[in-house]
Amino acid sequence: MSRRILTRIALVFLVCVVLLLALVGRQLMAPALPPVAEGEQPTPSAGQVARGAYLARAGNCMACHTARGGEPYAGGHVVNTPFGNLVAGNLTPDRATGLGAWSAEAFRRALHEGLSRDGRLLYPAFPYAHTTRLTDEDADALFAYLRSLPPVQRAVEPHTLRFPYGTQAALAVWRLLNFEPGRQVVDASRDAEWNRGAYLVEGVAHCAACHSGRDALGGTASMWAGGLMPDGRWYAPSLLDPAEAGLQEWPAERVVALLRDGSVEGATVMGPMAEAVFHGTSHLAEEDLRAMAAYLQALPVKPAARPGFRPADVDQMALGGRLYEQHCADCHGAQGQGAPDAYLPLAGNRAVGMTSPVNTLQAILSGGFPPSTAAHPQPYGMPPFRPLLSDAEIAAVATYVRQSWGNRASPVSSLDVQRVR
Structure with a gap:
């Protein structure tokens, strides 16, 4: 290769580096906004506070902003x-430690641009890639509600991120690749109900934050196609695949009932989705639930790629069958048929048949309850088997359930259980 070509390549590379540094630098130049003096905050109306409380419910904000056993928010x-x-x-x-010195302008900027009051870039675990869609009126209502809460002084704890992920420069690069500020745009080709659903699902409720696949840097790689939660403890199933959590083939009333009640015949939410229903969607108005259902049902159908069926080892299936009969059959039935209004059927269960075994393993290991809602105030729960069964035994019973009564999912190994445990 000639020196002239090498020089040109070097110049192009240098220009790219300079441009990248300029773009990163621009991200880091946000000004700080002045603190609001004590007593200078405008008094919101009762209607604005109520509206903000409703939006906070819809976004399940309390779940992330409340420590276990701590004060809400x-x-x-x-x-x-x-x-x-x-x-x-x-x-x-x-x-000192909360939003007391923030203005409504600073709070809007955080939701819409992912910037703190002092100009720092916020981490995308705060879902500003979704809340950027909120209207100014809704952002102000949320702020009014949060300001109506009792002030709680709580020492600010530092993040513990590995280098370089904890740097502002790394955040700036992530934003260049993954974040574009903007408001929700009305789709004129859709009706008002669908557009309302899009605003709720894509923005306030930020459902895609969990139900989308992620790339190596945490950016969205496959919208709505499902993926592991950040801690790896649960799998948020695909909303594009009717074999996972896609709702395209359900009647609208059934979707509404699941979001409102947390349980319908043959389907129950657990884990993080149970929290989302308990704290959030179970409190929403019927018309908003119908709007969310309309949006979710209109998502395109894209079945997930699945490996070919691989039968489990005979000995593992035999062990799993004995354990199932001993610990599971009384509730879920000898043929996995379950019991109406009490115990879920496992035969044909979408969660059991997913390629990822994580949710099945989590249910066996940790147990859990569906959300307590008006329709199901005292739901039946699942006891944890974490202290009772070994990794090999849990793998065996999970495999038995995933390959019995017509279920055709892959076997589970002890290593799979160890990762979830």
């Missing part, structure tokens, strides 16, 4: 990610 909840741990901030109006 006072922060401290740790979000485990592949890059390290993030600690959710205090959203109460405490001046």
